[in-house]
Amino acid sequence: MDIGMTRRFINAMLFCSLAHLNSSAFALTDQSEKVGENVTDANLPHTVLRLPNVHPGRDAVYAYARQLLSEALAVTEDKYGSFELVVSQEESAQERQLRSLEHNMLDVTWSVASTERESHFLPIRIPIMAGLFGKRVLFIREGDQRFRSVESLQDLKAFRAVMGYDWPDTKVFKANDVSVLETTYRASFRIVSEGFADMFPRSVMEIREEFEDKALSRGLIIEDSLLISYDNPIFYFVASDNTLLAERIAKGLLILIENGRFHTLLSQQPGYEQSMKLMKNRKLVELTNPLVSDQSREALSKFLHEHAISHP
Template sequence: MQKIVKINILSPFLLFFASAFSAVAVQACFQRPGFDIPTLITPLNFHTEDRVYAYHADLLQMVLKKTEEEYGPCKLIVIETNKPLNRIHLYIDGGQLFDTVDSTVNPSRDQKLLPIRFPIYRGFMGYRVMIIREGDQARFNGINSLETMRSITIGAGMNWYDRKLVQQQNIPTVTGDDLGALYRMLPVGRFDAILRGVHEVKIDELRVKASGHSLEKNLVLAYPLPVNFYVRKSHHLLAERLRSGLEKGLADGSFQTFFYQHPLIKETLKRAKLEKRKFLYLCNPTLSPDSPLEKPKYWYKAWPDSVVQCSRHTTSDDAI
């Protein structure tokens, strides 16, 4: 079990921790006061009692172990925090507190931080399922195309890519301040559904603990939305270590084994029943050209050629 430190969003200890643990890069991890070996710090945005679902942290642990012979020992430290993701990115960019975080790919993020081009959830973030009001499934049984989706209203965060995507398809949207607000707005009828990455359904339960909703059973709105590990721009050796460990795991099959055996993925597959759902595919023209869309080995399910082509060559609003 990794060492876990709790930090409250308003705690002054956070700033002390950030400065006191200023680090020197050693062997692609960081030597910090009080530790006898280099360390790597990553955030956890739900409570430690649910630590079993911390997929990204467990994957980092596997990667560090697979690269220990080449890069040396490294202790993973997982910090429980309710800091918003944009603040965590600022800490990483400034070389403070956190060393790496898992985040969805977008052009702005790619400019500020250094991405490791490996889709760690194998495409699950782009498998958007709908959270609907409890008891509303019968209404959604007749929704099986983009055209019929225009009869419902989607709730989304202001900066969610989903919001732009569904608006481009002329699907009505309502904006909420944050995830908790969206889950409160759904049962009272402010909109009809929230789109979430298929694995986020469980994470939302851990973070929000809302009621009055259920998982829609029939559809996936699918588009390429990889989740990569990100590090500070200047931390090239760390990026090389993470990339090396992920690629080694993919090559020897240990990454695939890890994926299917992880509690978060096992519960996701059991609940979502992806094999029984209809996939409606959309483009994501904002993807970096070096995202490995054409290589099925990186993904849970190979992307159709039409999605690969339109995501590579499209700069406007397109759907498949």
């Protein structure tokens, strides 16, 4: 991507990411916010930011999201001050993590976007997983051959999924008339292996790591013929009134996109290349996602378009 295209993309993403704020105040310029030029003003504040704990089976994704956030904060230290990241001692589900933002128990988390979540919390609309959490393959029972005959969404409706109580993905599958048994993350694996549900849809970014954890995946295999796809961006979220932090994270991420570091971090994830391979030669089953806001859908579309041009 040439410099002019890069600048237009950065400004477009900045507008999408902070459309709920006065975006014109945050436009990047060629003279400022260059990586390597940040010298922190001693008078700027030191900020301690509290993060959620990691769920088992998601260590690689968690490590990436934390490192990306840390680097986004680091390249903005000259404008906003130094920072420190502190991780919560307890694991918690997505909805509890988000509620903890409003209750001043966490400062930043990352989550699949939905209109409901975006109405209560402040999203930074830059899809940190490049939409890959909307690319799903299935955990099924060992020896189950039934999914090889699935050719369409209509065929998929004959099966029962298991998913988390508070996941937007659960609502997406239900909105597409796929039967879903709701339970906890840990219980989902056992429910499929014991035959109470037929499939546990997982992101291509996380399923390999989960499969390697035999305490979770015992009795399960990764189904090899289907790819379920829907718009499903993951954003950083902060409390609804923490506009300064939202602004800082957005600016930092866009600097990392511009200098190529964002793509480097994304592609260096252990699961990234595996994800690319996992999506090949599969039958595509597309779902509609009524939970994604127009702003988030636009942000995902812009990001994926430019990502494809820059990194074919």
